[in-house]
Amino acid sequence: MLATRKAFILSAPALVVLVAFFVVPLALTLVESLRDGGGWTLERYASVLSQRSFRVALVRSLKLGALVTGIAALVGYPAAYAISKLERGKRTLLMSLIILPLMTNPVARTYAWFVVMGRHGIINRGLLALGLAERPIKILYTEGAIAVGLLQLFLPLMLLSLVSALENVPAELEEAARSLGANGFRAFRRVVLPLSADGLVIGGTLVFTGSITAYVTPAILGGTRVLMLSTLLYQKAMTLMDWEGATVVAVVMLLLAVGLNALLRRLRPREAM
Amino acid sequence: MEYLRLDHITVGYRKGEPVLTDFSMAVGEGELLSLLGPSGCGKTTTLRTVAGFVLPWKGKVLLQGRDYTRVPPHRRGFGLVYQNYALFPHLTVFENVAFGLRMRRVPREEIRERVAEALRMVKLEGLEKRLPGQLSGGQRQRVALARALVIRPKLLLLDEPLSNLDAKLRAGMRTELKRIQRELGVTAIYVTHDQAEAMALSDRVILMREGRIEQEGAPEEIYFRPATPFVADFMGFTNRFSARVEAVTEGMMVLSAGGMRIRASRAGTDLPPGSGVTVAIRPSSLRLYRGGEGIPGEVVSHAFQGESVQYLVSTELGELIVVHPETTVEFSPGEAVVVRADPEEVVVFPRKGDEG
């Protein structure tokens, strides 16, 4: 009981701060989304869900999230496999390069794509010079542009969790499989892949959740017309002054993120921390 | 003279799951007492209760009659030595040893003298400025010992202090530990799972099992006269078989097992003829012969162990392990032999259906 008291005293300040400035604000938002005038109602949800803009944004978020996660897994696996086989020094260097997009100011990171995808950007210049296009094509403010930006931001997360999972697969196992007659690809598929599946699941959840809730990338590369849930939330709250609608969007995003995380915890209770 | 007493202690880490229940024991002044037992027997919990890191649910810890049960650990003044040394990684050897004195606000000059003296005692002069990371395992354990002794502890508590050292170093440290403890006359409790260590070091041994005292006594007593099959097993009486008491004479018993006769003495003399018993014998108490009286058998295999040879012999009583203190292999696999036991070293327990 002494331990309980000590633990409580030590964690009390954090508990107070988190309850006051995390739990209460979120709870208020949730309550507000369910209330109208005096009573409880789902009317706000009904009204937001009936808006085309919301449905488009929701579907787009899920679609781009799935797309980015899929590509990240597909591209990330061979890349992470290659990294995990390199010697220590090179591996560290590569990892520090790979995390650069994660650690960089998000506006600076996304702005770099402007130079690549803009009307006079490197892609359009290239297309024109090669005669593949007559006029600059529109790349910015499309779903594709958002997907590319999200992939650059979240591929490092996938790589980090895959590399750490692959590092835990003993090289001897793969060699043993090969010595038993499996060729390189089969050794990979039958031995390495199952043993590193955890990394794929964790990385995938991180990438998907991150993609459907990210703000800066869709805000800059999608603009005000190609909206995702996050940019819709901001637009409703700050431009359209539709506070009630914004509240509903916020709760939907919250439920998606929390639900996915809970799912991950259930699947992999230990690593999720 | 009784120095420390644990009085009807009940303690554990989780509600409803006590590790020790109504546990009592005493340590005499200047004595080195070993708590011996397999992992999970409660020996470390006992030590941590004495140190004050776990609070007993019931019962008392008394030191020279004073109640220490609720004295916080930092006011007890007991020295502790851990298995993994637990040195302060960021402090030099000198500062590690000086820590307890600084906490006691001992004057600077005296600290210097006492640390130097403690380091001299553990033969670490000259290493004052090293960090723990720059020391060998043996040196670290000496620092840990010096650090615990420099505060002139009322009680020295040692938790498997030698088990991280390699075999050669361990034997040396054992002798030295004993010497230092004698020199200082400090009362010590020594926790270990290594019976050889407990035998070599202790004035008295308490052998524990599942939170209870299984047997308590001088090392020789425990070594030669285990009181229960569990103790026998733990003390290396590897050969076991069932038998019946056939006749009892002057302190000597005649047992019959599988139609063969074995003589036993010392233990269990009050068993009436006809009682079923379990016989336990150490491999080193058995001898192989090429003929004569004894248990007939056949050598299955042998293993040369440097200063002894171990034979596996198949007999009517099952496979027996025999160790000869010789440097040459005398018997080869397939050879017919006779196994004989020294009656003085045959231990007998009444059988109550179960051996546990």
Added chain:
Amino acid sequence: MRVPRSALAVLSLVLLFLLGPFLILFWSSFGTQASLAFPPKGFTLYWFRKVLGMRMFVDAFRVSVLLAFASTGAALLLGVPAAYALVRFAFPGKGFLELLFTSPIVVPGLVLGFALLSFFTAVARYPVPLRLFLGHMVLLFPYTVRVISASLRNFDPAVEEAAVSLGAPRWVAFLRIVLPNLRAGVMAAFILAFITSFNNVPISLFLSGPGVTTLPIQMLTYMEYYYDPTIAALSTLLILFTVAIIQLVEKTLGLSTTLGG
């Protein structure tokens, strides 16, 4: 074992994809045209001089740095004792606390920012700097708890007990024995939290106010109106700043300590 060529090829493409845009950005920040174009013409440091002289960016930078220091410090002050409680004690409700203490990472930043803005508008009408400070502190707290917990778990409790048995009360043992050995963990938590705060958009977006704006938000605002390479120059500086920090972390602590959590 040899690495398959195809895997190496994919890795090269990945690196090109992740880092290529930065290189192009660097290049274009030295161009002389007033609008973004590729390839940039000429060479000038004009945009760098311009951005370093712009009041709005200099002020926002100052706000960001101050905010990052204050909220990181506060998150550490809350996080170190909380991590200690979680790692060293077993008590009822521990699982719940662990969940609560890590959940600000799970909640989307934009949602938290929005909820906090509602809260600060309707319930607690705090001044803007205090709002930013509290919002960032809540956001950073899980990082500090996680990193400090990890390094506490690696620190043998017996060492602390040894200090107690030598006469040190618990808090003295913590200050003189535990804390010095957590230095690497605290440093890692500090850097991770500092960068997280310094780069944060979603929370600052909602909580910034007139006159008190963080650098990323100021950049977003500027980008709505101007297309000149000013932002490119500033971005170049910020990316180099990040590279320097990663290098520093790698040299002193090792990346895995910092990110592994």
